[in-house]
Every structure is written in structure tokens, then in C-alpha cells.
Amino acid sequence: MKKQKPQTRKPALKGTKKSKTASRAGVRKASTISAKGAGTSPQRVRAILQKLDDAYPDAICALEHKNPFQLLISTILSAQCTDERVNQVTKTLYVKYPTPKDFAYANPLELEQDIRPTGFFRNKTKSIMGASKKIVEEFGGEAPSTMEQLLMLPGVARKTANVVLGTAFGIASGIVVDTHVMRLSERLDLSHNTDPKKIEQDLMQVIPRDKWILFSHQLIWHGRKVCQARKPRCAGCNLERLCYAKDKTVGSGLVSE
Numbered sequence: 001m002k003k004q005k006p007q008t009r010k011p012a013l014k015g016t017k018k019s020k021t022a023s024r025a026g027v028r029k030a031s032t033i034s035a036k037g038a039g040t041s042p043q044r045v046r047a048i049l050q051k052l053d054d055a056y057p058d059a060i061c062a063l064e065h066k067n068p069f070q071l072l073i074s075t076i077l078s079a080q081c082t083d084e085r086v087n088q089v090t091k092t093l094y095v096k097y098p099t100p101k102d103f104a105y106a107n108p109l110e111l112e113q114d115i116r117p118t119g120f121f122r123n124k125t126k127s128i129m130g131a132s133k134k135i136v137e138e139f140g141g142e143a144p145s146t147m148e149q150l151l152m153l154p155g156v157a158r159k160t161a162n163v164v165l166g167t168a169f170g171i172a173s174g175i176v177v178d179t180h181v182m183r184l185s186e187r188l189d190l191s192h193n194t195d196p197k198k199i200e201q202d203l204m205q206v207i208p209r210d211k212w213i214l215f216s217h218q219l220i221w222h223g224r225k226v227c228q229a230r231k232p233r234c235a236g237c238n239l240e241r242l243c244y245a246k247d248k249t250v251g252s253g254l255v256s257e
């Protein structure tokens, strides 16, 4: 069943000053609310993208890497873990295991201990070794550069593939949907789906393709720095006038397009 976003404001009485103000500000009508997100008019999306460009003009992936393969491994390690911690671990990990072959034929018990601080280390070891083996045995020792091939690697789903394609190869194959992008898509009324694949489809329909890579990074940075899960810093958010999230901590909740 499609999830519907509840109205955040009581409807103003017809003909009152309040209702005219609300109408001018573009408050959504109940009939326009859908799982796709009601705030997806091209004008509003352009305004959101402009604000993100203002705040994060050079947003990039925070995972340190020297090649596509390392980015792939770092992205697998980043599941349920901060990028900072992954970077700490990979600083020595990529010295000890410099090539896909080193990961593919590693001692699994030793690799588990090497990546233990990132959590879920047993599953991550299986994914890393499985993906590395396939890369060595079927892809000539190089991380593949198509969505189809990346999805053939153990432990790799669309999110990881989009990170690698967008950041390492500059290919806009989709939009990275991680926990930050999921939360912000909901708060910014761009998608009310809960399945990452559906959220990605919703975003791909409204965000211009040439913005897909940067937009993912910008939302992730905004989610980390400002629009945090438990207590969003709405007072310092440059998207505040465009945002009518029900858990906003300041502001009117009006839409300004």
C-alpha cells in the first residue's frame, strides 16, 4: 500500500487572510499527495537543487580510495558504519591487500579481524572475498563499469553500484539512495516510498540526469551536517523555506517556490 504523507497544517477557512496566504505559499492540497511526493513540480525541484548547489557546490564521496576497486570495497564496508571509520580501517587495509587478488584469496579469519571495526565483519568478509574473486576470475582484475556487471558481484546492490559508477567512473546510472537520501527525500516531499529502489525511481523522474551524481552527494552531506535524523538543524538550513517536513524544528512549514 502506498504511504501517504499526513497534512502538516490545519486547512485555513475559505476566504480568510490565512487561507490566501497559504494558497500563495503553495501549500499542498490533499488530492495532490502521493507516494511519489507532492513537492515535485519542476519549479520547486529547481529551487531545491539551487539551494543544494549554494550549500554544497563541490560535494564529493567521503570514502577515500585510489581506484574503482578500492571504492567498491570501501562502499561494501560502509554499510551500517560511518565513512570516517571506514577510512580509518582502509588506511592500513589497502596497504596489506593492495590488489583484488589479495582480497580474493585472503585468509577469511584474518580479513574478518582486519575489518572488524566496521561491524558485520563476517558478512562483509564474504561479500568482499566473493566480489574480489569474481573480479579476478571474470573481469580481468578490474572493477566493472556497468550496472549489469556490478550487480553480478556478491554483496553489491544498486546503492553500491551507483556509488562506484558515479564517483569512480563519472557514469550517471542512477541515484545513490542511502539512509540520508531516504530521509531527506521524505522530508523534502520528493518521495514517500520506503523501498530504496522505488525512491530512486521517483528521484530519477524529477532530478535532471546531469545532476544525479552531485545531487546524491549533496543530499548525503546535508543529511550529515544539517538535516540529521533525530534533531534536524532547521534554523541553520538553507532549504527551510522550501521544506514542510512534519518534524521540522523551526519555521512555518509553508512551501515557497
Ligand code: SF4
Binding pocket: 187, 188, 226, 227, 228, 232, 233, 234, 235, 237, 238, 239, 240, 241, 243, 244, 245, 247, 248, 249
Ligand atoms: S528545514 Fe529541517 S527538516 Fe527541512 S531539510 Fe532543512 S533541516 Fe531538514
